[in-house]
Amino acid sequence: MRVDVVSIFPDYLAPLGLSLPGRARDRGLLDVHVHDLRDWTRDRHRTVDDTPYGGGAGMVMKPEPWGEALDEVLPAGATLLVPTPSGVPLTQALARDLATRDHLVIACGRYEGIDQRVADHYGADHEVLEVSIGDYVLNGGEVAALVLIEAVARLLPGFMGNAESLTEESHEAGLLEYPGYTKPATWRGLDVPSVLLSGDHAAIAAWRHDQSVRRTAARRPDLAHPSRAVSVEGLAAHV
Numbered sequence: 001m002r003v004d005v006v007s008i009f010p011d012y013l014a015p016l017g018l019s020l021p022g023r024a025r026d027r028g029l030l031d032v033h034v035h036d037l038r039d040w041t042r043d044r045h046r047t048v049d050d051t052p053y054g055g056g057a058g059m060v061m062k063p064e065p066w067g068e069a070l071d072e073v074l075p076a077g078a079t080l081l082v083p084t085p086s087g088v089p090l091t092q093a094l095a096r097d098l099a100t101r102d103h104l105v106i107a108c109g110r111y112e113g114i115d116q117r118v119a120d121h122y123g124a125d126h127e128v129l130e131v132s133i134g135d136y137v138l139n140g141g142e143v144a145a146l147v148l149i150e151a152v153a154r155l156l157p158g159f160m161g162n163a164e165s166l167t168e169e170s171h172e173a174g175l176l177e178y179p180g181y182t183k184p185a186t187w188r189g190l191d192v193p194s195v196l197l198s199g200d201h202a203a204i205a206a207w208r209h210d211q212s213v214r215r216t217a218a219r220r221p222d223l224a225h226p227s228r229a230v231s232v233e234g235l236a237a238h239v
């Protein structure tokens with residue numbers, strides 16, 4: 001998979017050389033290229049933003065630099081991802097879907113976002129996904145790009161040494177992951193659940209599934225019963 005990232009803060013993507021994505025790169029599974037949007041500006045001040053039509057606070061990113069950049073960086077057949085608070089939620093299912101793509105291009109906005117005509121223009125000939133990584137507001141798309149790349153890279157065939165671990169992770173089966181334990185068997189007076197020391201693999205599997213179900217019902221009723229999605233007020237009761 002090739003991933004191109006366009007940003008006015010390309011150094012923000014430096015962590016891509018470390019840890020998970022770095023390992024994927026070393027194995028030739030992931031080829032990441034980061035670009036500075038200002039390289040596609042034409043004025044001496046390298047301007048990328050302007051005031052919003054219709055008024056309002058903040059600035060909006062101009063379409064022209066994005067058009068020049070994406071005309072060069074987004075080839076036919078590539079998927080354009082635009083992180084935004086108003087996007088579709090990034091889920092494990094979406095990450096799995098994106099991991100099947102050959103080429104992702106991530107447009108990292110700043111200010112109050114990118115002129116909507118950019119996503120609309122490229123949507124005519126490309127798959128364009130405006131994606132949210134959570135119900136909170138960041139200052140730009142770079143952190144979201146790092147999250148997207150890590151969530152997708154770890155699903156690439158051959159990336160994770162133990163592919164089986166991917167199937168037992170949180171959200172893979174619509175359930176949260178069961179609690180994990182390792183040595184010592186007793187730590188500060190707290191014992192590892194005895195079933196995990198029993199060697200009874202059927203009992204261990206049943207206990208783990210039960211823990212996942214209980215944890216999901218307690219912490220993520222929206223996953224347990226999508227119709228029971230918790231309101232903001234309801235979430236306060238869980239803290």
Ligand SMILES: N#Cc1ccccc1Cn1ccc2ccc(-c3cc(N)[nH]n3)cc21
Nearest residue numbers: 083084085109110113133134137138140141
């Ligand atoms: N757009 C916008 C916007 C709108 C209102 C206030 C602040 C911003 C800042 N911003 C500019 C680019 C950009 C990209 C992604 C996010 C983002 C994603 C998630 N899940 N949260 N925040 C925010 C981004």
